[in-house]
Amino acid sequence: MELLATQGISKIFTKRRGMFGETRTVALNDVNISINSKEIVGLVGASGSGKSTLARLLVFLYKPTSGKLLFEGNDITGYRSRQIRKYRQEVQMVFQDPYASLDPNHNVAWHVRRPLITSGYSGNIEERVDQVLEMVTLSPPEYFKNKYPHQLSGGQRQRVYLARALAVEPKILIADEPVSMLDVSVRIEILELISKLREELGISIIYITHDVNTVSLVTDRVYVMHSGMVVEHGNTDDVISNPTHKYTRELIEAAPNPYKRI
Amino acid sequence: MQNNKFDEADNKLKSTIFIRVKQLLSKLTSSNILMSNNKAKAGLILFLSFLSIGVVGGLISPYNPNGFLFGRNQPPSYSHLLGTTAYGQDVFSQLLSGAGPTLFVGLSVGLLATAVSITVGVFAGFSSERVSSIINGIINVFLVIPGILVIMLLGTFMLGANQSLGYFPMILILSVTGWAWGARTFRSQTLSIAKRDFILSSLLIGESRLSIVFRQIVRSIFPIIISNFFFTSIYGVMGLTFVEYLGIGNLLDVNWGTMLYWSINNEAYLTGLWWWILPPSIMISLLMFSFILLNFGIDEVSNPSLRKYSSVKRKKSAVDNKNA
Ligand SMILES: Nc1ncnc2c1ncn2[C@@H]1O[C@H](COP(=O)(O)OP(=O)(O)OP(=O)(O)O)[C@@H](O)[C@H]1O
Ligand SMILES: [Mg+2]
Secondary structure, eight states, rough: OOOEEEEEEEEEEHHHHHHHHEEEEEEEEEOOOOTTTTTTTEEOOOOSSSHHHHHHHHHTTOOOOEEEETTTEETTTTTHHHHHHHTTTEEEEOOOTTTOOOOOOOOHHHHHHHHHHHOOOOHHHHHHHHHHHHHTTSSSSHHHOOOOOGGSSSHHHHHHHHHHHTTTTOOOEEEEEEETTTTTHHHHHHHHHHHHHHHHHEEEEEESOOOOOHHHHHHEEEEEEETTTEEEEEHHHHHSSOOOOHHHHHHHHHOTTOOOTT | HHHHHHHHHHHHHHHHHHHHHHHHHHHHHHHHHHHHHHHHHHHHHHHHHHEEEEEEHHHOOOOOOOOSSSTTTTTOOOOSTTOBBBTTHHHHHHHHHHHHHHHHHHHHHHHHHHHHHHHHHHHHTSSHHHHHHHHHHHHHHHHHHHHHHHHHHHHHHHHHHTBBHHHHHHHHHOOOOOOOOHHHHHHHHHHHTTTTTHHHHHHHHTOHHHHIIIIIIHHHHHHHHHHHHHHHHHHHHHHHHHHHTTTOBBSSSSSSHHHHHHHTTTHHHHTTTTHHHHHHHHHHHHHHHHHHHHHHHHHHHHHHHHHHHHHHHHHHHHHHEEEE
């Protein structure tokens, strides 16, 4: 079942320059993507290709210049504050930099508790916090709950963020380069955790990266983006083993082969 | 079996106690950061002494500060530690009783103006671009209004009507003319924090703007708020001194400003009555000095790069100790 889709989405950033001048950046140009339930979809592309812009559009941090957003078949493009708030309980986002996405003044428990409170969770909140922390393999929860972000490693922080995002049981998780700021040794762990969560929770995941290797590791389908446009899409294995677009080939060739040394 | 259960419960209790103790310790050490910084420590001690003088000064002053009870122009002696004024008042009693009102006006202006600037600044920094720039315009208008001039105008106007500025109108005027500087700082700070991922994250998980402002933004800029409070308090003390010095306040009130006014009006500096003019001047300077020290100290505590420097220093001294 198609859960979330964009129809001809474009995003143009305009910045005023001096009195009359204006600079326009076309960040997205007529993008069509869709994600089905329980699917992991990859978005690959070089820096500046518009991946983050697309991710932010999907959670209403930006408004599209033109095009439509569809959620469960309904046009949600014109959603306003209250509807957006409700929608965001279904679609959550994980940020790239776990050193910036957690509030340095609050501890782990706070970060996981707040979404439960704002969404009006009816069960025992502290139990749920423990449960979610266990889920992202931060155990024992008691050990982590009173820790502040600066007392945690990058991998642990990203797990805390996953717990925060997943606490309200969203249907879709958008992960914008969730491991690119992490140490190489913990990247695989986090990616495996994300795959495991997909299996256990039955959620859909949009995985954004510029690293072709990790895309083939975790995703079912992939969209290749280049300067604001989707240039190729299909099953991940097909696209990686048989790229049709010149840009995709370049991207694959440019990626370091992890097996080369062995 | 049963023993085991008891052990378990015991362990659980122990671990919760352990966590509590650890929390308490971490709280203490974090407040110790303030005490480990020498400037902050000196400022705090100085400030607390002023505060205690301010609270009990009126009660422990040996004589009625306003009574014309003694011989005029007497130099310091055992019965008059700081001598007497040209009107035969006891300077030491005036100094003690004057601390309270001086501090009260200064701190009230600090508190009131900072409250206004937090509200306006954070709101401006966290609202839409258009609202933000409108508020910024208002802030800039208040920034260019010269507070002292407004006070002089109002004061002379009231003098013309045979009235003087009491403490409360004074606090009000000083706050109205003193909030804009802080509001500008808070606005720019809020603007930069509002773009950070952890604020976007809170928007995404459905926090209300009010909650973000109070739980996250105000907390992030707390050191700047404290620093702004002390600066505005300095402005308050200076404002009071200036108003009294100009003679547009109520000159029968006893505070360090009126003390300066009377001593200067009687040309104490020409007639050699140093015990009349020096004490209030020194006290005012020391009070401002304590605010500034606290400010520097808090700056260093809240600025991680400076803190790193101090830990390097400590490590170095530890190494030195080892070598010795
Ligand atoms: N808020 C903004 N204002 C103006 N231009 C923007 C803004 N956000 C993004 N852009 C521009 O849009 C284009 C796409 O940026 P985006 O961040 O989406 O790329 P990306 O694919 O996520 O790159 P990266 O891999 O570096 O994260 C870039 O040219 C960027 O400069
Ligand atoms: Mg990006």
